[in-house]
Amino acid sequence: MSSLPPDILTRRERAKDWFEALQQRICAELEALEDEASPELYPEPAGRFQFKPWTRETGVGGGIGAFFKGRLFEKAAVHTSAALAKFSPEMAATMPGADKDPSYVSASISLIVHPRSPRVPTVHMNTRFLSTAESWFGGGADLTPMLDEQRSEDADDARLFHAAMKAACDPFDPEWHPKYKAWCDEYFYLPHRKETRGVGGIFYDRHNSGDFEKDFAFTRAVGEAFLEVYPKIVRHRMSEPWGEAERGEQLVRRGRYVEFNLLYDRGTMFGLKAGGNIETILSSMPPLVAWS
Numbered sequence: 595m596s597s598l599p600p601d602i603l604t605r606r607e608r609a610k611d612w613f614e615a616l617q618q619r620i621c622a623e624l625e626a627l628e629d630e631a632s633p634e635l636y637p638e639p640a641g642r643f644q645f646k647p648w649t650r651e652t653g654v655g656g657g658i659g660a661f662f663k664g665r666l667f668e669k670a671a672v673h674t675s676a677a678l679a680k681f682s683p684e685m686a687a688t689m690p691g692a693d694k695d696p697s698y699v700s701a702s703i704s705l706i707v708h709p710r711s712p713r714v715p716t717v718h719m720n721t722r723f724l725s726t727a728e729s730w731f732g733g734g735a736d737l738t739p740m741l742d743e744q745r746s747e748d749a750d751d752a753r754l755f756h757a758a759m760k761a762a763c764d765p766f767d768p769e770w771h772p773k774y775k776a777w778c779d780e781y782f783y784l785p786h787r788k789e790t791r792g793v794g795g796i797f798y799d800r801h802n803s804g805d806f807e808k809d810f811a812f813t814r815a816v817g818e819a820f821l822e823v824y825p826k827i828v829r830h831r832m833s834e835p836w837g838e839a840e841r842g843e844q845l846v847r848r849g850r851y852v853e854f855n856l857l858y859d860r861g862t863m864f865g866l867k868a869g870g871n872i873e874t875i876l877s878s879m880p881p882l883v884a885w886s
Contacts, residue, residue: 595687598697602725603678605623605806606699607724609813610676613703614658616817617674620705621660623698624672627828628664635835636665636710643672648871653679655700658853659874663881668710671877676701681726685867691716691727700724702862703817704732704861706878707824713790713834715739715827716851718878719820720861729806731813734774735759736782737827738792738851740844745793752793758823764814772835774798777853783844786792786852791854809864846883852883 608821621643628640640837641664641826647748657675664670677700703723707718721733737755739745746752763771778797783790797815803809855862855878 598695598699598725598727599729602729605729605810606676606678606701606723608723609810610674610675610701612810612817613674613701613721614812615702616821617660617672619659620672621662621819623825624667624670624707626664627825627832628666629833629844631666632827632833632840634775635833638665640664641667643670646873648841650677650679650876654847655676655679657716657871657874658848659871660876666710666714666828669877669881670706671710672703672872673874673877674701674703674704674815675871675874682867684777685864689726691725692728695727698724698726704874704878707879708848709828709832711832711834712740712836712840714831715744716826716848716880717820719817721816725811726788730800730802731809731818732801733813734778734795735816736778736792736795736797740845740847741840742843747793749793751831754827755793755795755823758819759816763796763812765815767803770798770812771796784850786857787850787853789850792849823862842884845882848880848883849885852879855879 595863600650617785641662643662646659648659655677657673660672669882679698681689681692681696682700686696692698700722702720704720707717719735723731731767737752739751744751760771775794775798778794781797839877862875
C-alpha cells in the first residue's frame with residue numbers, strides 16, 4: 595500500500611492547475627512585450643510561443659513545454675510538468691519520506707528568459723509541489739544582469755526585484771525573505787569562479803510550515819510577484835541602445851549561466867534522473883554564448 599497522504603492527488607491537481615494557468619499568463623505577457631519592442635532596435639518579426647505537450651516514459655504524467663524565439667527575447671521557455679511516479683533507489687535515499695516507499699507526486703512550473711539586449715537582465719523562476727509520505731513546496735526566482743554596471747544590489751533592477759520578492763514573502767512570515775534571500779545567494783554561487791550567478795532573489799526548498807493552504811498561497815504569491823516585476827524591468831530597459839562591447843559582455847556572462855546549470859543546478863540533475871523531458875530540461879541554455 596502506498597504511504598502517500600490520502601488527499602495528495604487533490605492537492606497535486608490544484609497545484610498543477612495553478613502552474614498551468616500561470617504558464618499561460620506569463621507567455622501572454624512575454625508575447626505582449628515582444629510586440630511592444632522598437633522596430634529600430636529589434637527589426638526581426640515578433641516571436642510566438644510554441645506549445646509542446648509531452649508524456650513521461652516512466653510513471654504517469656508529463657507536461658507542457660512552451661518554447662520561444664523572438665526579437666526582444668532571443669530565447670525563452672516556460673514549462674509545466676506533473677507526475678505520479680517512483681524514485682530510483684538512489685534518489686529515494688535523498689528524499690524525505692521516500693526511504694520506505696519511493697512513490698511520489700509532483701507538479702511544477704519552470705521558466706528562463708534570455709533577452710537579446712544586454713541591457714535587459716536574464717531571469718529564472720520556478721515553483722513546485724512534491725509529495726512522498728511528506729509534502730513540501732520549493733522554488734524561487736533570481737535575476738541575472740548581463741553587464742557589470744548592473745550587477746549590484748543597489749542597481750535599480752535589483753532593488754525592484756528584491757522588493758517584489760520581499761512583498762511576496764512578508765505577508766506570510768517576515769522571517770522568510772531574509773532566510774530565502776540568503777539561501778538564494780548561497781545556492782546560485784559558482785565556487786570555481788568565486789562569484790554569484792547574478793544579483794539573487796529568493797530560493798526555498800522543502801518548505802512545509804505545517805499549513806498546506808498557507809504554503810500554497812505563498813508559492814502562488816511568488817509567481818504573481820514575478821509576473822508583476824519582470825515586465826516592469828523589461829519595459830524600463832528594452833529601449834536602451836547597446837553596442838558590440840556590451841553584447842560581448844553579455845555572451846561571456848551567459849557562459850557563467852551555462853556553467854552553473856550544468857555543474858551545480860539541482861533542478862537540472864533532478865529532472866534528468868527522474869525521467870523528465872530532456873528538451874525542456876536543457877532549454878535553459880542560452881542560444882549564443884562565449885568564453886573569454
